[in-house]
Amino acid sequence: MTRIAVIATGGTIASTATEGGVVATRTAAAVLEGAVFDGIDIETHDLMTVGSYRMTLAHLRAISDAVASLLRRTQDPVDGIVITHGTDTMEETALLLDLVHDDERPVVLTGAQRAGDAVDGDGPRNLADAVLTAAAPQCRGLGALIVFAGRILPARGTRKVHTTALDAFRSSAGGDLGTVADGTVTVGAVPRRPAPLPRPSAAFEDIRVDLIEMYPGADDVLIGAAVSAGARGIVLAGTGIGNANPVVVAAVRDLVSADVAVVLSTRVPEGPVQGVYGDGGGADLVAAGVPTASGLPATQLRILLALWLSENKADAARVRSMIATYADMKTHNREE
Missing domain, CATH: 3.40.50.1170 (L-asparaginase, N-terminal domain)
Structure with a gap:
């Protein structure tokens, strides 16, 4: 039975x-x-x-x-x-x-x-x-x-x-x-499934990763508040294909050098996230060292980042590699 x-x-x-x-x-x-x-x-x-x-x-x-x-x-x-x-x-x-x-x-x-x-x-x-x-x-x-x-x-x-x-x-x-x-x-x-990550430890319960959505007139206030509250990671839900504005780009550039992991997602339900637009858009965020993530919605991306950061430091190269493995479109379904 x-x-x-x-x-x-x-x-x-x-x-x-x-x-x-x-x-x-x-x-x-x-x-x-x-x-x-x-x-x-x-x-x-x-x-x-x-x-x-x-x-x-x-x-x-x-x-x-x-x-x-x-x-x-x-x-x-x-x-x-x-x-x-x-x-x-x-x-x-x-x-x-x-x-x-x-x-x-x-x-x-x-x-x-x-x-x-x-x-x-x-x-x-x-x-x-x-x-x-x-x-x-x-x-x-x-x-x-x-x-x-x-x-x-x-x-x-x-x-x-x-x-x-x-x-x-x-x-x-x-x-x-x-x-x-x-x-x-x-x-x-x-589903295409990468190797499993370690199960969450007690550190996972206390890790702070914030999800911040972009909108017309968005500034760096919420980003600064997240960092002041102890955020070790931030998921940016950008507009469109993954865009922000010059004020946000400047704030994010400082975070990347301050060992706060920032990952770019989108507030749009479907489609890739890419660094296409300049003048405060995704191309500037990518140039500032922010990896893009297309395979997971921003809500799930936050969980991935929290789990990973609970056991790892916010090393930019390792974050980028982790995102490529666990949050890329290629990790999703293939027909039998």
């Missing part, structure tokens, strides 16, 4: 309506109530019960540690893991788990857009699909996955693209890996 562990962390899938708004309250057993799977034995673990908008890097590390503990278990070993999670920051947790995943067994994240007590909730279907995916032999070796609205998505490059739609997630680099329909799991592509 296939054994799947379900780790509950909260989120909308575990939420009910209260006078103060929708709040995560339900246990893993409650979320799974009534679900029956032929040939699959389910075990449940209640790790935390929070909305993912409240999560910190400490929460993400706790989830990573729980996954590692289950994968190390030799008595009654699991064949796959499902994590129920809020959708707001699912993309961040999924990316962390994928970066450090060194096992063939699937780790699948899912959740819901409608509360657990909604009469037309999407949680039961998503959870059933996630369990089937975690148990499917064809999903071994795919790393961490997000299963939502019948789609099987790679952790890397996947982001939430709609606030309320049931089909809320899309991959910005390579598309879906497969589908779950009528209880059948179909996989048509596999």
